[in-house]
Amino acid sequence: MSAPIILTLAFFVFLLLGVPVAVSIGLAAIAGMIAANIPLSFVVQAAYSAVNDFLIIAVPMFVLAGVLMEKGGLTSRLIAFSRSLVGPTPGGLATVTIVACTFFAAISGSGPATAAAIGSIMIPTMIKEGYHKSFAAAVTSNAGGIGVVIPPSIPMIIYGITAEVSITGLFVAGVIPGILLAVALTATSRVISRRRGYAIANPDGRSARTIFAAAWEARWAILAPVIILGGIYTGLFTVTEASVVAVLYALFVGIFIYRTLTLSNFFDSMTYAVRLTGVVLFVLVSGRLLGRVLTIFQVPQNFSNLMINTFDNPVVLILLIIALLIFVGMWMETLTQLIILTPLLLPVAVNAGIDPIQFGIMFVIACEIGYSTPPLGVNLFVASEISNASVEEVSKASIPLILAEIGVLLLVTFVPQLSLFLPRLLGFIY
Amino acid sequence: ADYTMRLSHGDNESNPTHLTAVKFKELVEQYTDNKVEVQIYPNNSLGAETEVAQSLRMGSVEAEILYTGNLMPLAPSAGVLMLPYAYKSTEQAHKAMDALLEPLNERITQEAGVRALGLMEKGFRVLTTNKPVETLEDLKGLKIRVSPNDIAIQTFKSWGIEPIPMDWAEVFPALQQRVIDGQENPYTTAISSRFYEVQSDITEIHYMMWTGPLIVSERVFQSYPDDIKEAVVKAGREAVDYGRQVSAEKTEEAIAELKERGVNLHGAPKDEEKWQAAAQALWPNFYDQIGGAEWANQAVDIIKSSAN
Amino acid sequence: MTAVLVLLSMQVIGRYALGWSFAWIEEVSRFFFVWAVYFGFVVAAAKDRHIRVSVQIMMLPPLGQKVMLTIADLIWLVFNGIVVWFGSIYIADMFQFPVISQTTGINLVWVQMIVPLGFLLMSIRVIQVMIRRWTDAETTVIDTRLDD
Numbered sequence: 001m002s003a004p005i006i007l008t009l010a011f012f013v014f015l016l017l018g019v020p021v022a023v024s025i026g027l028a029a030i031a032g033m034i035a036a037n038i039p040l041s042f043v044v045q046a047a048y049s050a051v052n053d054f055l056i057i058a059v060p061m062f063v064l065a066g067v068l069m070e071k072g073g074l075t076s077r078l079i080a081f082s083r084s085l086v087g088p089t090p091g092g093l094a095t096v097t098i099v100a101c102t103f104f105a106a107i108s109g110s111g112p113a114t115a116a117a118i119g120s121i122m123i124p125t126m127i128k129e130g131y132h133k134s135f136a137a138a139v140t141s142n143a144g145g146i147g148v149v150i151p152p153s154i155p156m157i158i159y160g161i162t163a164e165v166s167i168t169g170l171f172v173a174g175v176i177p178g179i180l181l182a183v184a185l186t187a188t189s190r191v192i193s194r195r196r197g198y199a200i201a202n203p204d205g206r207s208a209r210t211i212f213a214a215a216w217e218a219r220w221a222i223l224a225p226v227i228i229l230g231g232i233y234t235g236l237f238t239v240t241e242a243s244v245v246a247v248l249y250a251l252f253v254g255i256f257i258y259r260t261l262t263l264s265n266f267f268d269s270m271t272y273a274v275r276l277t278g279v280v281l282f283v284l285v286s287g288r289l290l291g292r293v294l295t296i297f298q299v300p301q302n303f304s305n306l307m308i309n310t311f312d313n314p315v316v317l318i319l320l321i322i323a324l325l326i327f328v329g330m331w332m333e334t335l336t337q338l339i340i341l342t343p344l345l346l347p348v349a350v351n352a353g354i355d356p357i358q359f360g361i362m363f364v365i366a367c368e369i370g371y372s373t374p375p376l377g378v379n380l381f382v383a384s385e386i387s388n389a390s391v392e393e394v395s396k397a398s399i400p401l402i403l404a405e406i407g408v409l410l411l412v413t414f415v416p417q418l419s420l421f422l423p424r425l426l427g428f429i430y
Numbered sequence: 431a432d433y434t435m436r437l438s439h440g441d442n443e444s445n446p447t448h449l450t451a452v453k454f455k456e457l458v459e460q461y462t463d464n465k466v467e468v469q470i471y472p473n474n475s476l477g478a479e480t481e482v483a484q485s486l487r488m489g490s491v492e493a494e495i496l497y498t499g500n501l502m503p504l505a506p507s508a509g510v511l512m513l514p515y516a517y518k519s520t521e522q523a524h525k526a527m528d529a530l531l532e533p534l535n536e537r538i539t540q541e542a543g544v545r546a547l548g549l550m551e552k553g554f555r556v557l558t559t560n561k562p563v564e565t566l567e568d569l570k571g572l573k574i575r576v577s578p579n580d581i582a583i584q585t586f587k588s589w590g591i592e593p594i595p596m597d598w599a600e601v602f603p604a605l606q607q608r609v610i611d612g613q614e615n616p617y618t619t620a621i622s623s624r625f626y627e628v629q630s631d632i633t634e635i636h637y638m639m640w641t642g643p644l645i646v647s648e649r650v651f652q653s654y655p656d657d658i659k660e661a662v663v664k665a666g667r668e669a670v671d672y673g674r675q676v677s678a679e680k681t682e683e684a685i686a687e688l689k690e691r692g693v694n695l696h697g698a699p700k701d702e703e704k705w706q707a708a709a710q711a712l713w714p715n716f717y718d719q720i721g722g723a724e725w726a727n728q729a730v731d732i733i734k735s736s737a738n
Numbered sequence: 739m740t741a742v743l744v745l746l747s748m749q750v751i752g753r754y755a756l757g758w759s760f761a762w763i764e765e766v767s768r769f770f771f772v773w774a775v776y777f778g779f780v781v782a783a784a785k786d787r788h789i790r791v792s793v794q795i796m797m798l799p800p801l802g803q804k805v806m807l808t809i810a811d812l813i814w815l816v817f818n819g820i821v822v823w824f825g826s827i828y829i830a831d832m833f834q835f836p837v838i839s840q841t842t843g844i845n846l847v848w849v850q851m852i853v854p855l856g857f858l859l860m861s862i863r864v865i866q867v868m869i870r871r872w873t874d875a876e877t878t879v880i881d882t883r884l885d886d
């Protein structure tokens with residue numbers, strides 16, 4: 001039996017036994033190293049170097065900033081502002097949820113965090129106004145995913161590190177596709193709401209005065225992405241610096257403006273960010289190790305050659321990659337998926353004429369869809385818990401929304417300008 | 431093959447580094463009658479340069495071509511190759527580097543458990559900027575990105591500016607958005623990284639060469655029988671000679687292309703002596719971090735005697 | 739992590755408000771960060787939050803779940819053992835052949851030491867969780883929710 005086969009088998013057996021994903025990956029890599037006669041001291045080196053990366057510092061910082069801003073009371077003000085923006089249309093509250101998620105996405109780097117922050121307020125509100133709980137949960141679950149498509153985005157940071165492309169470039173590239181997703185979800189939920197006769201959220205209609213008042217009330221929340229993302233795009237800060245600025249901003253608002261932040265609050269949030277980083281980076285560490293071992297066995301090269309030689313039509317190849325991403329996203333946790341599949345699929349995608357940054361956005365949208373697909377969909381779990389609807393019900397209610405998202409994914413795939421126009425304009429790609 | 435030699439480097443497959451590696455592979459396999467098979471891993475796919483150098487010492491990777499600055503954390507003595515304004519011409523640099531090879535190996539096999547088979551170079555570093563720099567005075571007030579290496583940072587400080595050790599990935603956008611005004615690298619980089627799109631002027635400050643040793647794991651090397659050792663050493667030296675030649679050709683091509691693209695090439699600064707004097711005055715400050723005064727003086731003597 | 743935050747705040751404020759730049763800050767914050775991440779591994783292990791594929795385990799009866807998770811954690815301990823063992827050899831080697839940071843002059847052995855140390859601490863936490871699983875009365879719950 002050849003080494004790569006042993007490696008794959010070992011990996012799946014460990015996973016089935018319930019061994020943590022990171023450990024399963026690490027042990028599979030060790031099995032491969034023994035087969036290739038590589039000294040195991042290599043493990044230690046990869047375990048260190050995967051973490052010793054200035055860019056990764058942005059991961060806990062963006063988590064911390066998001067948590068601090070939520071504790072500071074920015075979420076409810078963002079929702080009020082979103083509400084003032086939505087006109088008298090059917091299913092207005094669903095639209096408010098989506099708009100609020102889109103705003104929150106520009107502060108938070110995480111999909112589940114976005115779904116939890118907005119959902120904890122909007123799902124009960126929607127249910128109270130007569131929305132079916134499974135629909136309320138489905139809208140939140142899917143809109144929460146926008147959190148990773150609109151920058152900042154932790155999956156983009158991980159992809160950027162794995163694929164060695166500019167994270168700033170990815171951040172810029174995600175803006176238009178993120179807004180497209182919001183538009184597609186809004187359109188879909190409106191059609192459903194009209195058919196089901198869900199109430200109008202804003203019977204008095206929009207007025208410049210109420211919008212302005214709500215915007216003023218939410219000004220500290222709206223200013224955050226302006227400073228953070230504006231700083232990144234103009235090249236004033238690097239991504240890591242911007243993440244630090246985000247934390248400082250959240251601290252400033254929490255301590256001096258809203259005066260809700262205490263020292264124990266701060267340390268709780270810090271512990272949470274450290275733990276979360278531990279979970280995420282444990283997978284990154286062993287993923288790095290496995291990546292090295294696969295490289296030594298030349299697996300990525302052989303895999304991409306096989307794909308390219310088998311399917312000579314680039315369109316077929318691309319559709320195949322998308323199908324694979326969505327399928328794997330149903331079963332696998334986002335970051336694991338990014339770490340394992342990027343080295344395998346990126347060369348194939350590049351060969352089919354896709355820019356690495358565009359591929360990053362496609363991948364992140366696929367992850368976004370994966371948050372809301374069973375059996376393993378983190379947003380699905382979050383939304384079903386808040387709404388008291390079963391995972392099966394929420395999944396079923398999600399189907400039209402997921403189809404809309406797949407539509408956006410295809411659009412982003414076949415219209416490269418949607419993701420590449422902004423980064424080109426700003427000089428992140430040639 | 432009886433032995434496998436995994437060779438790692440950090441550049442892409444059109445870079446002189448890779449072409450050197452390919453030459454080395456051909457020659458080793460030829461001279462050992464295919465008893466040794468060389469596998470090349472480009473683009474840092476086995477890890478970053480310093481990290482892989484550490485793997486060489488442990489024997490988990492057998493060979494590497496890397497930037498001298500990235501070997502210095504393990505083998506400070508290699509830092510003598512990076513003294514500012516050590517070489518006046520490419521010919522002198524080659525002579526000096528070849529003369530340094532043996533005494534250097536005596537030290538780095540001890541310090542880092544690696545042996546250099548030869549020392550590559552990819553030309554002198556030149557300064558690209560968005561306005562003409564012909565004198566030290568012109569440099570003042572410019573924000574220049576340097577590679578994060580103490581010798582480079584101190585050298586620019588001696589010229590009266592505060593350099594910015596920025597991450598490589600951010601350099602192009604930073605140049606375009608005028609967050610920084612310039613950077614320093616060999617001519618070929620100005621082409622491969624398309625700096626000509628965002629930079630208008632190039633000055634041959636020539637303070638440092640891009641040098642990089644072809645190293646093998648000492649532990650692995652000593653485990654080879656004598657005939658293989660000899661073949662590997664011979665292949666290494668010839669591959670490096672070939673690599674230097676390829677680099678020279680690529681540099682010529684780059685200069686021609688930059689001219690064609692309308693970049694102003696200024697040659698050396700008008701007051702080059704001032705640049706040299708300021709930077710050379712720093713040498714003794716570096717001796718501690720490049721293996722001590724005794725070794726530094728020995729190396730400086732070798733470098734100076736190669737000037738004749 | 740707080741140290742990282744303080745250092746990097748100094749860098750950002752220093753650079754933009756006062757026009758200073760310190761090459762060493764980036765490096766030192768990276769070193770603190772590496773330690774913080776390994777503590778993150780340990781904290782996550784203590785709370786049993788490291789990601790597992792759990793659908794198949796949830797289908798088992800409670801006793802079956804406990805048995806299966808115990809086997810899984812024993813395998814985890816084997817992995818940690820390998821890292822700790824080879825990590826110690828590696829660290830011993832680094833004392834003999836130092837690797838010195840170019841901007842700060844720090845011997846990297848003090849940073850890289852956290853790899854075997856962190857995995858050792860993590861193993862202690864894993865063992866605690868294993869014991870708790872058999873002694874606590876409440877049923878096993880695997881939280882697959884990852885707030886990433």
Ligand code: NA
Pocket residue numbers: 104105106107108109110146147148149150151152153
């Ligand atoms: Na986001």
Ligand code: NA
Pocket residue numbers: 329330331332369370371372373374375376377378
């Ligand atoms: Na899923």
